[in-house]
Amino acid sequence: xxFPNHRLAAFFLAVVAAVTSSAVAAWNVKLEIDxxxxxxxxxxxxxxxxxxxxxRRRNYGGVPCDSWRFAVETNTIRGWATIPxxxxxxxxxYMLGGHYRRxxxxxxDEAIAYAEKLKAAGNGKEVWVFDVxxxxxxxxxxxxxxxxxxxxxxxxxxxxxxxxxxxxxLRETKRLYDKLKEMGIKPVILTGRREDKREATAKNLxxxxxxxYHKLLLKPQDAKVHSVEFKSGERKKLEDAxxxxxxxxxxxxxxxxxxxxxxxxxxxxxxMYYVA
Amino acid sequence: xxFPNHRLAAFFLAVVAAVTSSAVAAWNVKLEIDxxxxxxxxxxxxxxxxxxxxxRRRNYGGVPCDSWRFAVETNTIRGWATIPxxxxxxxxxYMLGGHYRRxxxxxxDEAIAYAEKLKAAGNGKEVWVFDVxxxxxxxxxxxxxxxxxxxxxxxxxxxxxxxxxxxxxLRETKRLYDKLKEMGIKPVILTGRREDKREATAKNLxxxxxxxYHKLLLKPQDAKVHSVEFKSGERKKLEDAxxxxxxxxxxxxxxxxxxxxxxxxxxxxxxMYYVA
Numbered sequence: 001x002x003f004p005n006h007r008l009a010a011f012f013l014a015v016v017a018a019v020t021s022s023a024v025a026a027w028n029v030k031l032e033i034d035x036x037x038x039x040x041x042x043x044x045x046x047x048x049x050x051x052x053x054x055x056r057r058r059n060y061g062g063v064p065c066d067s068w069r070f071a072v073e074t075n076t077i078r079g080w081a082t083i084p085x086x087x088x089x090x091x092x093x094y095m096l097g098g099h100y101r102r103x104x105x106x107x108x109d110e111a112i113a114y115a116e117k118l119k120a121a122g123n124g125k126e127v128w129v130f131d132v133x134x135x136x137x138x139x140x141x142x143x144x145x146x147x148x149x150x151x152x153x154x155x156x157x158x159x160x161x162x163x164x165x166x167x168x169x170l171r172e173t174k175r176l177y178d179k180l181k182e183m184g185i186k187p188v189i190l191t192g193r194r195e196d197k198r199e200a201t202a203k204n205l206x207x208x209x210x211x212x213y214h215k216l217l218l219k220p221q222d223a224k225v226h227s228v229e230f231k232s233g234e235r236k237k238l239e240d241a242x243x244x245x246x247x248x249x250x251x252x253x254x255x256x257x258x259x260x261x262x263x264x265x266x267x268x269x270x271x272m273y274y275v276a
Numbered sequence: 277x278x279f280p281n282h283r284l285a286a287f288f289l290a291v292v293a294a295v296t297s298s299a300v301a302a303w304n305v306k307l308e309i310d311x312x313x314x315x316x317x318x319x320x321x322x323x324x325x326x327x328x329x330x331x332r333r334r335n336y337g338g339v340p341c342d343s344w345r346f347a348v349e350t351n352t353i354r355g356w357a358t359i360p361x362x363x364x365x366x367x368x369x370y371m372l373g374g375h376y377r378r379x380x381x382x383x384x385d386e387a388i389a390y391a392e393k394l395k396a397a398g399n400g401k402e403v404w405v406f407d408v409x410x411x412x413x414x415x416x417x418x419x420x421x422x423x424x425x426x427x428x429x430x431x432x433x434x435x436x437x438x439x440x441x442x443x444x445x446l447r448e449t450k451r452l453y454d455k456l457k458e459m460g461i462k463p464v465i466l467t468g469r470r471e472d473k474r475e476a477t478a479k480n481l482x483x484x485x486x487x488x489y490h491k492l493l494l495k496p497q498d499a500k501v502h503s504v505e506f507k508s509g510e511r512k513k514l515e516d517a518x519x520x521x522x523x524x525x526x527x528x529x530x531x532x533x534x535x536x537x538x539x540x541x542x543x544x545x546x547x548m549y550y551v552a
Contacts, residue, residue: 009531067382077386106343110353267350
């Protein structure tokens, strides 16, 4: 299982550091055994006593975090650079506490139920489009160390993480991927990662079991193009080559909007970041 | 305030009936004072003891209702005729317990913040598209009496309710509507209700304060056309007449998908029904 020991060790060290350094601040240690993926993480100590006081309430510092998540997941709140500072604990609990996994499971259950009802043409032209980040691969080990989206995007740090090729699979997506391959529907991986990350991406996908995909499409290195344009353009090329996009799964609306969207879209949760 | 006394009286009678008839069954009475709208309702007695037993858990009878709602609100689960039977209490609590109002408020706060940043052209050509059901008007008084979507759609019963023209305003949407009018952005009401409901719809809208809209567009009586086609077609006509659709708000994805969508879309919550 591609969840390297050195990263796990770093998590444990972070927990120890939090425990020893935050004698007066509130802190939480979360542990989730996600099949064979151990996920351990400390939510950052809340230094403000007001934040600590409010941390058990739904409405942290004026922002009802569950309603903020609703508006984000439905593409109403757009273009945000970071999650509301007061929602860091909420998002952390969402991501690690089982809610994220449960939401993802219902999405994939629906995708599989849909796929099973398809009358497959069996001509090898049916494809399913998969995004990478927070879709095939989970960057939760990275985001857990970066405030679950409370810190601004750090291109260099995230780039270094991608180069490690150490991200675990989103296990629900992997379940869909395997099922579709079994059914003869070809996976196409379509990502906003750029070409300089092709090797690391391919290595990471292979390491966690995403094998036998039809194509891995990355954004040209210097293309000045937003995700919707890039991704819908690539889907259009697939259709022009007589492929039928029976499904399209991603965590961002930019994965799912823009014709041709694919016959059905499946929105995975992601309250941590927004991609334009 | 257009919340007729006879309907309110019916609610009270329903509560009394539930209290007197359900000595052995579980029942709940919910009361919410929503500014000047009293909302009182009894959730239907849960006749199955298993359902009663599970009613305090998130996962009712195998369906995690909050995850089901996530997948519905993000357009992943489509074409459903009724909510999962085991989620009736969950959806009832969501609708009446303040969560629905809070989610709607965040959507409208975002819409107003967006509108305030617009550089209005001031040429009278800027419009904002509003849906009717569960957007300008709330049919919660009807749905509260019909299992919050647990009962199959009843065209005759719902039609009779529409003819009453008694629906209250969704107060968050009303707040947006008033703000936009003040800013010189023209409201256009675009609904899947058919032409035979024009009079009742106009009367209901006026009764709850939706006045001064630019157009009220209903579906032609006998048109065999799905909502996405009808609504995107009407938006196209607006653009062809040189209007600029600066915003578009609705509770169904069929309100918001299909070019031209409008410069920004705002998805209100609706876990009670699905419109194709």
